[in-house]
Amino acid sequence: MSSCNEGSDQSTVDDLILDAARSCVLDFGLRRTTLAEVARRAGVSRPTVYRRWPDTRAVVADLLTREIHVVIPGIVGDEPARIQLVRAVVEVATGMREHPLYMKILRSDPDLIMTYVIERLGTSQREIVERVSLAVAAGQVDGSIRVGDPAHIAAMVLLIAQSTVQSAGMVAEVLPADELSAELQIAIDSYLAPELAPSLAQ
Known part of the structure; x- marks a missing residue:
């Protein structure tokens, strides 16, 4: 050889x-x-x-870490951090739902994916949490994202987005891909917004 x-x-x-x-x-x-x-x-x-x-x-x-790293956009420019972060989360989730390698593994060896859903964070997930934490902190500075521990908020954003990637097929009949992305955008934006409804904030 x-x-x-x-x-x-x-x-x-x-x-x-x-x-x-x-x-x-x-x-x-x-x-x-x-x-x-x-x-x-x-x-x-x-x-x-x-x-x-x-x-x-x-x-x-x-390999998954490398592939996910490629689809994670950065937070740059003058737009409020929340707008950029919401857009980035939706883009990454949509990209992963359409990613040939991820979907192949999800179908052929779901145990590998489930390890990182149930048992522990993988390297790529830790990187996502770190990047989202930085974006959340930037949004708290510019006033576009609510107060709270950036790492906690980032972890919750990961959980929300991750579920739309892994369970999209389960709800496809009632929530097609385009509508799923739109609902994810609303969910993440509402979660990050600085003003929560009084009943939820109490």
């Missing part, structure tokens, strides 16, 4: 392996993806892969 790519810098090799893992999962599903096939497609030796990831799930977990 040729190992010419192993002379590349580490980030390049990592990307080659993650790209190969992506193609394997899309072709075979997670359960049938092997590190040997990932190494073959990446053009590297199996030890090169094993030095970085102990098993297929570890590779795919980092």
Whole structure:
């Protein structure tokens, strides 16, 4: 086997392996993806892969983190932070519902997804919470987002948005994709707005 790519810098090799893992999962599903096939497609030796990831799930977990990182927009410009954050959350949720890799894993190996729904936060989820926390803090400064612990608010935003990604199919008959995005926008915007109804604030 040729190992010419192993002379590349580490980030390049990592990307080659993650790209190969992506193609394997899309072709075979997670359960049938092997590190040997990932190494073959990446053009590297199996030890090169094993030095970085102990098993297929570890590779795919980092792959999901990379894929989610790509679709997370930044909070920049002069618009109020709440407007930008709401738009970003809806865009990310919509993007994940249409993401071929995420949907393939959700269908072929839902146990991996459920690990991060029920048991613990994954790396990508922690990154989302951190980014949302920063946006919430910025919104509290500009007055567009209500008071409260930014991390707590960010975690709740994650839970709301995550449910619309994972359970969209369950309600598709009564809440089609476009309407789901619109309702998510209303839900997140209302949750972040600085003024709560008196009955809810008490």
